Amino acid sequence: xxxxxxxxxxxxxxxxxxxEKGHQVLKGVTFDVNAGExxxxxxxxxxxxxxxxxxxxxxxxHFEGTIHVSGHSMSRDSLTHIREHIGYVFQDxxxxxxxxxxxxxxxxxxxNYDMSETDVEKRVADALERVHITNLRKKQVYKLSGGExxxxxxxxxxxxxxxxxxxxxxxxxxxxxxxxxxxxxxxxIPGTKLIASHDLDFIVKTCSRTILMYDGVVRADGPTKDILxxxxxxxxxxx
Amino acid sequence: MNTIENNLHTIDKLSELxxxxxxxxxxxxLTRLLSSVIYIVLVASFDKYDIVHLAxxxxxxxxxxxxxELSLKDGLYRMRVVLPLVLAVGLPNPFFDRQVLxxxxxxxxxxxxxxxxxxxxxxxxTVLALYVLIATSxxxxxxxxxxxxxxxxxxxxxxxxxxxxxxxxGSEASRITTAYRLRAPRQKGxxxxxxxxxxxxxxxxxxxxxxxxxxxxxxxxxxxxxxxxKRGVRLNDVLYTLVWALVLGALRFTGAVELIGQLFxx
Numbered sequence: 296x297x298x299x300x301x302x303x304x305x306x307x308x309x310x311x312x313x314x315e316k317g318h319q320v321l322k323g324v325t326f327d328v329n330a331g332e333x334x335x336x337x338x339x340x341x342x343x344x345x346x347x348x349x350x351x352x353x354x355x356x357h358f359e360g361t362i363h364v365s366g367h368s369m370s371r372d373s374l375t376h377i378r379e380h381i382g383y384v385f386q387d388x389x390x391x392x393x394x395x396x397x398x399x400x401x402x403x404x405x406x407n408y409d410m411s412e413t414d415v416e417k418r419v420a421d422a423l424e425r426v427h428i429t430n431l432r433k434k435q436v437y438k439l440s441g442g443e444x445x446x447x448x449x450x451x452x453x454x455x456x457x458x459x460x461x462x463x464x465x466x467x468x469x470x471x472x473x474x475x476x477x478x479x480x481x482x483x484i485p486g487t488k489l490i491a492s493h494d495l496d497f498i499v500k501t502c503s504r505t506i507l508m509y510d511g512v513v514r515a516d517g518p519t520k521d522i523l524x525x526x527x528x529x530x531x532x533x534x
Numbered sequence: 535m536n537t538i539e540n541n542l543h544t545i546d547k548l549s550e551l552x553x554x555x556x557x558x559x560x561x562x563x564l565t566r567l568l569s570s571v572i573y574i575v576l577v578a579s580f581d582k583y584d585i586v587h588l589a590x591x592x593x594x595x596x597x598x599x600x601x602x603e604l605s606l607k608d609g610l611y612r613m614r615v616v617l618p619l620v621l622a623v624g625l626p627n628p629f630f631d632r633q634v635l636x637x638x639x640x641x642x643x644x645x646x647x648x649x650x651x652x653x654x655x656x657x658x659x660t661v662l663a664l665y666v667l668i669a670t671s672x673x674x675x676x677x678x679x680x681x682x683x684x685x686x687x688x689x690x691x692x693x694x695x696x697x698x699x700x701x702x703x704g705s706e707a708s709r710i711t712t713a714y715r716l717r718a719p720r721q722k723g724x725x726x727x728x729x730x731x732x733x734x735x736x737x738x739x740x741x742x743x744x745x746x747x748x749x750x751x752x753x754x755x756x757x758x759x760x761x762x763x764k765r766g767v768r769l770n771d772v773l774y775t776l777v778w779a780l781v782l783g784a785l786r787f788t789g790a791v792e793l794i795g796q797l798f799x800x
Binding site for chain 1: 546549550553672673674698701702743746747749750751752753754755756757761762763764
């Protein structure tokens, strides 16, 4: 239950987006996210989940409607500031990790924001500790397993200490053990998370609130249990 | 493993060498770059017949291979693409320079033969010195050294990004060719009719991945520069460059070789 005193980290209002004329992917998405919430974003293939996440981090600014991140309205001028507050874990960790070692990759974000080496060092150590991969610190990125890459990608985002973390299909291509490990790690990480996934079981275990998208709009928004137990609703939405 | 996978494997192996916790790998990147450049310039500066003085310059790669715990065999194997080209540069010399320098019995050794060998040795030493540099320094190290030398930022970033993307291009090419081979098991190589499609696919996929990498960089504050932690220059970094500059300079410009020779004779 939301109250007026909760800090709002994300406000999306009547968001519309088209890849090309006549093919509108998002047709007026409205929702908000309060600090500390773990929210699942579910919906069938092609419903616009990944597109929505990309708009939320300003990778495409050709949208209609409004997006506010930590009180800042999304625009070209505010991008740098917004990206300090919002982290995005890509579906493909292989492409997200581009530095040679885990340590260098995790330090990339903090260094870009002109932090002192002492602070960078501390951020890197904390982030690696949080996802339990301190032992991989010096390891070369190409040598990591799929599960390790995912954790390293999350650490790289955590090092920036964002107000909100967006994750696109984090459990994809993980074996059961790595998936369980990821669920446990996400449970330990404090902060606000918005997780887009098809993996409904994963959403049940990581998110207390769920947003169900269908046909370019938010079809349902509420407690995860209520939404995922509504078989008729899920079926209507192609899940 | 196909050729692309082999090449990716070579990159992985070089990367492993660069990450080793050895004294030589811990030297300041600028020290490693400057020593290599000084060596290459001095080697290239020898006279075309000065085979004796040139031969003693083997001391630098010999030292680096020993201290850097590098395998000469692996080094020569990994540089096998460049080596034949470098060694072939002097091949026409015996045909153009027929001036007899020495008579070995009834066999006349011409200036062309000597200059051909000198060119080959120069090429070999240069390639070995470069191998030492890339086996002990990552792309980041080399770019850091370039930045220390005030090479324009744009050039350094381009070098760095090429280093990043080359592995990605290779892995995409490997995926595509593997997928092709698995569905065309009786074919040797790739049929020429599929070349266009495969190259097109390769470029499109690589561009897509490059876009994701770029987006990922932007989302973590990339503003056209790769910030690096500042690495201090220590006394042994300065001494290393200085000692090598003096030793190599002495071997090149003074009669040190004759002196060493006389000592042995005495």
